[in-house]
Amino acid sequence: MSAGAVPTDTGYVWHPGAELVQASNIKAFLDDLGVADYEALLARADADPAWFWAAVLRRLQFYRPYEQLVDESRGKPFARWCVGGTTNLVLNCIDRHRGTPTWQREALVWEGEGGNIVRWTYADLAAEVSRLAGGLASLGLQQGDVVGLFLPNIPQAVAAFLACAKIGLVALPLFSGFGVAALRDRLAAARAVALVTADASTRRGTVAPMKAVADEALQSLPALRHVVVVRHLGIELAWQPGRDHAYDELVAGRSDELPTLELPADAPLMLMYTSGTTGKPKGTVHTHIGFAAKMLLDLGIVMDLKASDRLLWMSDMGWLVGPMVAVGVPLAGATLVLAAGSPDYPDRGRMWRLIEQFEVSFLGLAPTTARSFIGSGGGDIERHDLSSLRICASTGEVWTPEAWHWTFDKVCRRQVPILNYSGGTEVGGGILCGTVLHPIKPCTLSRALPGMGAAVVDDQGRDVPRGVVGELVLRHPSIGLTRSLWHDDERYLDSYWSAMPGLWRHGDWAVIDADGYWSILGRSDDTLKIAGKRTGPSEIEALLAATGHVVESAVVGLPDAVKGQAVCCVVTLMPGTTLSADVRAALSKAVVDGLGTPFRPKFIVAVAELPKTRNMKIMRRVVRAACLGEDAGDLSSLVNPEAVAALRLELEQAGHRP
Structure with a gap:
């Protein structure tokens, strides 16, 4: 990756107050373990994962205690957890609340597109x-x-x-x-x-x-x-x-x-198919104790979800966030705010109205959602009272600085932290996350989640220095990891464990800055190599967004006889903007000024929408296939397959099809 991939905005824009820190779930967890701070927790958890996961598991209920925490007799990829123990997800999400004040509190509030509302207590x-x-x-x-x-x-x-x-x-x-x-x-x-x-x-x-x-x-x-x-x-x-x-x-x-x-305890709970960013979707396998422990850690301990919270994270059960909130919210005894449909329909500011109407305190959103609101003028966000918010979590895509700052300014009113969260379906949750203990830097993730041995390495599996880009890996089997792929152990090993023996290769480029903050720079299989220099699409896309002309973009590399690959940009434009000669020149200049002449785009085309998965990830492999005139492969995970045909037509009309 080029040096430009390392975020240049290293200033803190939010600092946790003493009251928030003292009242946080992670501070209580640290105190209970007698650990001085988060850095000490990471160090000890990395040195002794069994000690760490045992501490998390003490906060869950079993019918029969486990006899062995983890069994790696078949190797790290096939670790079994809580051997000999028995439990059930429902024991921890519902049954434990019976006979407590939580039983008569709201577990779920739902609003349909037509405005009808359903409320369910835990009972x-x-x-x-x-x-x-x-x-x-x-x-x-x-x-x-x-x-x-x-x-x-x-x-x-x-x-x-x-x-x-x-x-x-x-x-x-x-x-x-x-x-x-x-x-x-x-x-x-x-x-x-x-x-x-x-x-x-x-x-x-x-x-x-x-x-x-x-x-x-x-x-x-x-x-x-x-x-x-x-x-x-x-x-x-x-x-x-x-x-x-x-x-x-x-x-x-x-x-x-x-x-x-x-x-x-480790009985299968759920099969969750990946979005299929490369090849056919993979059937990941998550278990009763694994998914419960991971959600308790990620949402409950690190992201500070409390019983008093009302959480809105608009999603679909077919993306991991759906099961995450269906499990994480009742684990905490909190209230889930569900909404059918879109964040901007039937009213253009529906998400902001839902926050105000249902007093949402914990909001989850994807950067793509923020960019869509920017593109539509904000959805009347200024008209709504968002003072109930105390936490904003984000996942799904790499942030562009413009979208992050808009969210921090308009949604968070510069008072609420954005806890960036990155992981995947295969991980059963996150690898990296913001916390309420750490100051916030735009677009970054504060720290790794403990107990997984997250690291950034070179292609030989060796740790790289801070500030150097490498592959994101895990050194330890995590309790939340998929137990394999459904009926396909060989593909499981080939997909995650074979490239770097002993390490889980996640498939993301990452970098850690001098202060210990992480950045995800895109999928390693999306890497562009221009005139011998490697870069990720995200840094070029950030340069395009910074011009103020672009809502979002997909940057891909196409074969080039001289440079090896050439930069090609497919963009969606801000309302009222057209891809005039002046706008095209401004976009091209922004890329050259940011990365150098070899990165001058070979072409730029504008479309109404980019092809995206159901969890709103931009499908760059589909964009690249369209640009090359190739078969895009499995499109079953696209939420908008019509965008592919529209892109092919635009490329053909612009004379960019091979």
Whole structure:
């Protein structure tokens, strides 16, 4: 990577107050362990991961204590956790609150696109989970069976996830916008035997059928025996007697207090397919104790989620954030604010209105969401009272400085910390995170999460000095890591463990600055090599955004006979801006001024939207394939596949297709 990839804005813009620090969950954790500070915790956890994870696990409940914390007899990649112990995610998320004041507090508040609101207490959530678990059991589903969850962002999606856990079924969350092929392929790969879905969802006021999509997908899946249907919108449906079951009828009259099944602590909880940034999506495997411990650490301890918080993190159950909040919020005894649809529909400032209306104190958002609000003029953010916020968390993409500062100024009012969070589906959460103990630097991540041995190394697996870019790796198996890939150990080893023996290679470029702050600089497989100099797309994209003309961009490298690769930029422009000769020249000049003449873009094209995954990551491999006129491969994870055809057309009209 070139030196320009290292962030140049190293000033602190936010400092934690003494009261916040003293009241924080991480400070209480440090005090309980008798550790002086976060740096000392990292050092001891890195030297003795078993000591650290045992301390985290003391905050969770077991039916039977584990006999061995971690078993690495098959090697680091296949570590087993809490051997001999038994537990259940539902024991920790719901049952532990029974008989406490939390039981009658709100667990969930939901708003639909039409403005209808549903409120569930913890007692309500427990009853719904028990009734649905009983209904699923009545269909003959047994421990270890895989159940697809193809649902919009509605309360029943949370209930279904927890109901599967309660009786030992393995949940398979699926993006609510999937088409037939994507849905069929994942259900087939997972060997699912049942599906919970809805009649339809609404997207920006338009009805989007879901059961009809499922019906078509299931034509070639005879092993999937049962479909449970939530009549969310009440539309007319085709019905297959014996296979299809109405959700309301299935749960009617069942016990509100079904016993939670005692399971081996490391029993599979969830299959979560990656977004497929390279190749076909991979089925990651997360367990009851692994996912609970990781969410307790990440959200509860490090990110300071408290029982008094009301959390809004608009997502879909088909992206890891959906299960994260469905588990992390009840673990903390907090309140989850759910909203179906988009952050800017039906009102353009819906996200800001939700914060004000429901007194949200913990907000999660992606940089892409911030950029979209910038592009639309802010969504009337100044009209809304956001004073309830105390934490803002972000994940999903690398920040551009302009989007970060806009969020800090407009959303956080320069008072609320942005806790940047980076990890992945395969990790079951984060590797790096901001904390309320550390001052904030724009676009950075304060520290590594403990117990994972996160490091930045060269291609030989050797630590690089601070300020030098390298590969992000883990030196220790983490309790949250996928246990393998579903029925594919060989691909698991090839994907994460084979490149640097003994190290988990995450696939990101990273750098640590002189003060110990981390920056993620993009995927290592997105690297550009221009005239012998390596760089990541994020630093070029930041230069484009800094001109004020660009909302967001995808920068890719294309073959060049002289330089090896040439820079090519696909951009979306600010409202009212066109790609005139002057704007094109300004964008090109910004890249040259920032990185040098060899990085002058070969071409710049403007599109209405960039191809993105369901978790709003820009798919640069798809952009590159379009620029080369090649097959883009698996597009099933795209939220906007129409953007690919539009990009190809724009390239052709501009004369840039090969």
